[in-house]
Each structure stands twice: as structure tokens, then as C-alpha cells.
Amino acid sequence: MAEPFKNLINREGVAAMRRQLRRAWAGFDGARFEALALDGLEALELKARAQHLGAALEATLPEDFDAACSVIEASLVPVRGDEELGELRAGDQGLAGWPVWPLTEFVARRGLGHPERALRCLHALTQRFTAEWAVRPFIVAQPELAFATLARWTGDASPHVRRLASEGSRPRLPWGLQLKALIADPSPTLPLLEALLDDPSEYVRRSVANHLNDIAKDHPALVVGWVLRHLPDASPERRALLKHASRTLIKQGDARMLKAWGLGRRFAGTATLGLQPKKIRVGDSLALTLALHSTAKRAQKLVIDYAVHHVKANGERSPKVFKGWTIELAAGESRTLAKQHSMRTVTTRRYHAGRHAIDLRINGEIVAEAEFDLKL
Known part of the structure; x- marks a missing residue:
């Protein structure tokens, strides 16, 4: 029988967090953190586990948010910026992988009053584990700052940061806070997708395709127009992105999208x-x-x-x-x-x-x- 998905956040991860946060800050009360983190953990599902550990961090990291972010950043593994996130693990050098999710939860909870510092911390965290869920409260609360930051991130050296600009702003991101304003009007994210359309990373381009597919569920004509505008003379990589972005409308039999891909003829x-x-x-x-x-x-x-x-x-x-x-x-x-x-x-x-x-x-x-x- 397959291991339950929720066990990706586990006792071993809590122990790693205790060690690395203590290494980063001598004042960290690791015993209290571990007691709070493990209390009731086994009964929770995956996302609830991340939130539960986030609450334990709130009780044990420094009250000063800037100081807390500095501790978090110092606890992370060093990265080059081009590693596959799935290859990164918590170890002697620092935290990476699933134990980082609760750190992003902490930043989302405590950082709304300090958005610039919080976004800098998420920039670091997303290179060790995705911060796609944690960035969304900032898009809701501080849209002008958030979109200016996301626009800057589309040119970042790290593909994980560039992907966050697209994935974190998806209107209907699974497991994420629903961005109702973007469901109603996705136009603020379109410049981000335009900037990432021909990104050298397939990982980033796949996020752009999923983002467009999200938009297609509420604004099909917009996505059909996007595909028609960007399909002529498209590279193989761009064609693959656009085809993946079209999948929901193709499955629904949208006549305009089928025609765009040369599939609009009735079956004879x-x-x-x-x-x-x-x-x-x-x-x-x-x-x-x-x-x-x-x-x-x-x-x-x-x-x-x-x-x-x-x-x-x-x-x-x-x-x-x-x-x-x-x-x-x-x-x-x-x-x-x-x-x-x-x-x-x-x-x-x-x-x-x-x-x-x-x-x-x-x-x-x-x-x-x-x-x-x-x-x-």
C-alpha cells in the first residue's frame, strides 16, 4: 500500500527544523517547537500539517519579523538556483523540501504587516520549496506591491523564482487561496505570462500553460485570442505551451479553439x-x-x-x-x-x-x- 501523502511532513522533518533553526539562532527553543509541532500532527492531512507547524513556528521564532526572516533564511540549504526542487532535501547543510512548507506558512501569517521583507523571504524559500501558496495573501492584501515584485521576478536568474511569478498568481491554484479578483479580471497577470512565454525552462513554461488554462475556465475568449496571437511562427516549445494551455477548451469542444489547432472540421x-x-x-x-x-x-x-x-x-x-x-x-x-x-x-x-x-x-x-x- 502506498505511503499516505500526508506523511511527507513528518517527525523527521520536524526534527530537521529543530536542528537547523537552532543552528541559525541560538535562542530558538527547539524543545518547545518540537512539542508543539508533534502535538496532534499524526491526525492531520498534509496541508493542515503545514499550517499546524506554521503555528508552532509563530510561537517560537523571534517576535521581530525581520529577525525571524533572517533566522529562516540562515536555516536553508545553499543553492545554485537551477536545481530541481524535488532533488533538494533537508540535511546537515540546512532545510529544503517539505519541511520548508511550514516556513512559508509562517511568512504568510506574520508577514502581511511587513510585505517587502516577507516577499524577500519568500524569494529565498521558493528556491528550496515552492512558495506558491504563501505569496497569494500578499497579492490580495498588497496587489500593487505584489505585482511589481512578481514582474521583477520574471527576470530572476532562478527558474524557481520565475515560476513563482506565474504559479503564485494563478487564479485557481489547487490548494491555494482563491484569487477572486483575478478570476473576475485576469488582466494583471497577463504581462507576467507574456514575459515568461518563451522562458528557457520547461518547468516555468508549464506553469504559464497551467495559468492560462485556469483563465480559460472563466474567460475562454481571452485564451483563444492569446493562442491565436502567439501561435503563428511559434517555436516547438511555445507550441507545446499553447497546446497545454488549450486543453480544457479542446476537451469542452470549443469551436474557436479547435479551429485554432486545425481540429474544427466535423467528423466524416x-x-x-x-x-x-x-x-x-x-x-x-x-x-x-x-x-x-x-x-x-x-x-x-x-x-x-x-x-x-x-x-x-x-x-x-x-x-x-x-x-x-x-x-x-x-x-x-x-x-x-x-x-x-x-x-x-x-x-x-x-x-x-x-x-x-x-x-x-x-x-x-x-x-x-x-x-x-x-x-x-
Whole structure:
């Protein structure tokens, strides 16, 4: 059985924090910090653990925020700036990796009254672990200062700092404080994305793509226009970024986005969708079989997705679109495609028994449907 994700923040990490914070500041009460940090830790999930340790830091780091930041910065491992964050670990030289998350929580809690100093500290922390969640309260409370800082960070030598400019300002960042003002109007972040569009780091470009995909959920026309403006003569790296940014609108069958990628033509041919078995239980998998036959006189580029219409508690159905295949079907060609769709339990969805449906979408158009029964 896989180790629970929450255990990434653990007793060993707390012990490392105690050692390195004590090394950085002789006055640090490591015993009190460890007692506070471990009290109730095992019962908490991952994000709650980071917040819990952040509270323990509030009780034990210096009252003076500038002094506290200096202690935090002195406790960190030295970095060159180009390391993979996943390779960094807490060790004899200092803190890095998961134990740094609670440090960012401390800065987010205590730093709102000292935003310039707090942002300098996050600049250091994000090079040892991401500060993407901690920077968001500053965007809400001090937008002018925050965006001026993020704009400056787009030119930083460290890819981790450059990525923070994009990732930290995503409107709908998972696990992060929702930036409602940017959901309503994402224009303040667009200059940041423009500056990072052709960043040399794929890690940074992937963040830009995810940021644009966030925006597409609320402002699809804006992202379609962005793609149309930046796609002509794009490098392979930029094309990959733009394609990843387009994924939600492509899955939704947005006609403008499909056309931008040359996928807007209606499928010429027949499509038959088969499901096996027709009755399954939660935890089982459903076998999807798609039989295609082209009646076109030339090859067709096809984006094939499918939506599972899950039964809700009130008996109604709610569709969720899943990625299927992207293929080129030759003139007159027949092809069979197969896929397994798991109905295992996930934390983001609660299953209800009843008659579910699946529809198949080719280039955004529903071309076939089928149903199956789900039992709990």
C-alpha cells in the first residue's frame, strides 16, 4: 500500500527544523517547537500539517519579523538556483523540501504587516520549496506591491523564482487561496505570462500553460485570442505551451479553439461506442471500445474525448470530460480504439448508484452515446 501523502511532513522533518533553526539562532527553543509541532500532527492531512507547524513556528521564532526572516533564511540549504526542487532535501547543510512548507506558512501569517521583507523571504524559500501558496495573501492584501515584485521576478536568474511569478498568481491554484479578483479580471497577470512565454525552462513554461488554462475556465475568449496571437511562427516549445494551455477548451469542444489547432472540421464517417460490462461496481473498470470508419476523401485530424455523466445525489446527471485519443484517420480507414475507465473511489468525487451515461466527442461534437449501471 502506498505511503499516505500526508506523511511527507513528518517527525523527521520536524526534527530537521529543530536542528537547523537552532543552528541559525541560538535562542530558538527547539524543545518547545518540537512539542508543539508533534502535538496532534499524526491526525492531520498534509496541508493542515503545514499550517499546524506554521503555528508552532509563530510561537517560537523571534517576535521581530525581520529577525525571524533572517533566522529562516540562515536555516536553508545553499543553492545554485537551477536545481530541481524535488532533488533538494533537508540535511546537515540546512532545510529544503517539505519541511520548508511550514516556513512559508509562517511568512504568510506574520508577514502581511511587513510585505517587502516577507516577499524577500519568500524569494529565498521558493528556491528550496515552492512558495506558491504563501505569496497569494500578499497579492490580495498588497496587489500593487505584489505585482511589481512578481514582474521583477520574471527576470530572476532562478527558474524557481520565475515560476513563482506565474504559479503564485494563478487564479485557481489547487490548494491555494482563491484569487477572486483575478478570476473576475485576469488582466494583471497577463504581462507576467507574456514575459515568461518563451522562458528557457520547461518547468516555468508549464506553469504559464497551467495559468492560462485556469483563465480559460472563466474567460475562454481571452485564451483563444492569446493562442491565436502567439501561435503563428511559434517555436516547438511555445507550441507545446499553447497546446497545454488549450486543453480544457479542446476537451469542452470549443469551436474557436479547435479551429485554432486545425481540429474544427466535423467528423466524416461513423462511430460506434461499446461498453463492457454494462453493470459494474465502484472500484471496477469499464472497457470502452470505439469503432471508427472514415467516409472522407482525405485524412482527418481527430481529437476524441468522452464525458461520463455521473449520477448525483438528487438523481440528476453531471458530465465530466476525460481525455481520449488524438489521431489522424486516413481516407476510408477503419480503426478500433480501446480504453479502460476506472470507477475507483477518489477524494474529489462521490459516486451514487444508478444509470450512468457516456457520450463520445469527436472534434467537440457528440457522435455516440451509451449507458451503464453503477452499484455501490
